[in-house]
Amino acid sequence: MQASAIIKLTISMAIFGSIGFFTIHTGVPALELVFIRCICATLFLSALWLITGGHKTEVWHKKEIVRTLLCGVFIVLNWVFLFKAFEEMSISIAISIYNLAPIFVLILGALFLKEKMTIQALVATLTCFIGSIFIIGLHNFITLSEFLQSGFIWALLSALFYALTMLTSRIITQLSSYALTFIQTTVGIIILLPFVDFSLFEGLTTTNWLYILGTGFIHTGFVYYLFFDSIRNLSTILVSVLVFVDPVVAILLDMLLLDFMPSIMQTVGILLIFGGIFYTIYIPKQSKKEV
Template sequence: MNMTAVIQLTISMAIFGSVGFFTINTGIPAEELVFVRCICATLFLGGLWLITKGYKTEKWSKKELLQTLICGVFLVLNWVFLFKAFYAMEISIAISIYNLAPIFVLLLGHVFLKEKVTIPGVIAISICFLGSLLIVGIEQLQSWSLVLNSGLIWALLSAICYALTMLFGRGVTQLSTYALTWIQTGLGIIILLPFIHLDVFRGLSPTNWLYILGTGLIHTGFVYYLFFNSIRLLPTLIVSALLFVDPLVAILLDVAILDFRPAALQTLGMLFIFGGIIYTIVNPPKTTNSLKEGG
């Protein structure tokens, strides 16, 4: 076991667990925040790519480049929807639903790739579905307007886009992770540019800017550097287990700093969701890779 890699991955996931807290304190909409995040990641990781001279050993292919671009679209949408969910609902609830992504990988893999859904997969999906109902509250599902206002749609869309990023990224094996992320975040800048309103950056306080730059430089640049440096040196099962540091920190911050107090059924729902995901990791389908790309 490479303990340095374990420590790096643990630190990266712990830091990323605070992204929801940073997001709601930036004072800008989700689209503009993701735009800043893409700029910071492109500059930070692109710089590392050049410094390490990794670009000299890249193996380019049209197929992988196309897959990378498709992944980039879903990655950017994933970020936008997740940040919208943070603004609409408690961080703990949003991050719990967001971590349904591995379950959506099972479902989407079955629908589009004709992958077999095993009994463990069905059990995990059922447990997580029940957990989702409990965590959001059945009363929130009684009308479409309540569903929209609850933030549930944004959280589910973020998880689905995350799952699509994982599915389309399976076949990308030759490009380095630095090249992969640099292309995706660079594409994000292009995609979001027409939708950006620069007026939202006026009148922001120094604290707002601290959180904005922290989200871009720390949660994207520095965290991705630690994440990519570590996952290559660790077994998939260890990586999958350490990824739970992210939601754990997010929930602890939500409770300790933002005074979120989950109801008994919401707590049960969270346990169901993470229990179902852990069950998926312990009993993974042979064709499903449980390793996630950084969030």
């Protein structure tokens, strides 16, 4: 079962790594794209749910449903902010900041779940913070408005809500992966519907629609089914390691297909962020000292 879960998570992360490339070819803004993603994923997952007969054996618990609804809000905001970041900065930089999520999990766990903060966690957090400064190059921004328009805030918010999604999904154990993701994407449709500008879908090309549907059915429906179905059967450390398949694929595609080439400072920043997160994962537990 663990081997199957490892394969599923690896495939889901590899596919998700291409989402930035798909996103910039859709021709629609972040909010509208997330709305279509939610519709496609809901159709895809409900079809699988019915075909497999899982809806007949689903066990519903009020607490689980409430947690899933909350998780749905977090995951939708995560998507909107990530796609906003893609609109303002390169995919590689946005993904690097987005993958600060494990560090936010540590911080939020210490603040709200009373988990003990360690020297290891503090070092990793400081390293990642310095890396993020190198990536965005604060010295290049003369005014606050320039900084806000850089996309850094969007990427940081996407990482924060990704972390909240991970924390919330930990305590959802009874619902099937179909039900879990189906509820989340349905929440997305309801939340975003009042804000969608449908005129933005006029005049889109066939290519635009192929990329839009790809992000909906593949990157949302299929990927998130694999993701939530696999993480339940894997240790936290294994999940933390395998999610790095996502940024590696994203950065490689950005460099190979979109001709992105990071500056020396940005390269150092990317290495510091991933170094800080790897440090969090690999340092033996017995070497941790509580602070």
